Amino acid sequence: xxxxxxxxxxxxxxxxxxxxxxxxxxxxxxxxxxxxxxxxxxxxxxxxxxxxxxxxxxxxxxxxxxxxxxxxxxxxxxxxxxxxxxxxxxxxxxxxxxxxxxxxxxxxxxxxxxxxxxxxxxxxxxxxxxxxxxxxxxxx
Numbered sequence: 001x002x003x004x005x006x007x008x009x010x011x012x013x014x015x016x017x018x019x020x021x022x023x024x025x026x027x028x029x030x031x032x033x034x035x036x037x038x039x040x041x042x043x044x045x046x047x048x049x050x051x052x053x054x055x056x057x058x059x060x061x062x063x064x065x066x067x068x069x070x071x072x073x074x075x076x077x078x079x080x081x082x083x084x085x086x087x088x089x090x091x092x093x094x095x096x097x098x099x100x101x102x103x104x105x106x107x108x109x110x111x112x113x114x115x116x117x118x119x120x121x122x123x124x125x126x127x128x129x130x131x132x133x134x135x136x137x138x139x140x
Contacts, residue, residue, distance in 0.1 A: 002026060002070070011069045012082060016043045019063035020105060023070055031108045032071040036063045036123075040099035055097035060131045061088065064121040068107040068135055072117055083137045086116065091133030101125060107135070115139040 002023035008014070025033040038055055045053040062085075069083035097103065103123045111118040115138055122132040 010073050011066055020066050028074040032067050034067045034105045036103040038097055038099055038101045053099055057093050060123050064105050065135055067105045068119045071107055078139055081139050083139055086138045087136035089134040093131045094129045097130050
């Protein structure tokens with residue numbers, strides 16, 4: 001398991017934009033499972049939406065991308081590099097993410113060509129799927 005301090009050793013994001021709280025499973029360069037505990041105190045809830053707080057879909061994708069970066073940058077040859085978001089494919093949003101939800105984030109690398117990677121990504125809580133699709137990233 002990686003706690004927040006270990007995550008910060010791998011990726012450069014910091015509060016309020018660090019959107020993963022821990023990594024429970026890490027197979028470097030292959031697969032990762034992590035968590036984001038969504039609280040009412042998240043800064044984005046003040047404006048999205050004040051009467052019905054909903055986590056923006058783009059931030060769900062960002063949380064998944066950050067986990068993907070941890071998976072990819074944990075490889076020895078990628079240490080000290082950055083992972084840049086390069087694309088999104090076949091993404092679907094299935095349910096709203098509300099304060100109190102705990103997102104299980106799961107990312108699996110499906111293609112790796114040089115400095116470009118494609119991963120399947122899914123955010124869920126038990127049987128409830130919030131979002132799923134493919135993410136593309138570049139290492140630089």
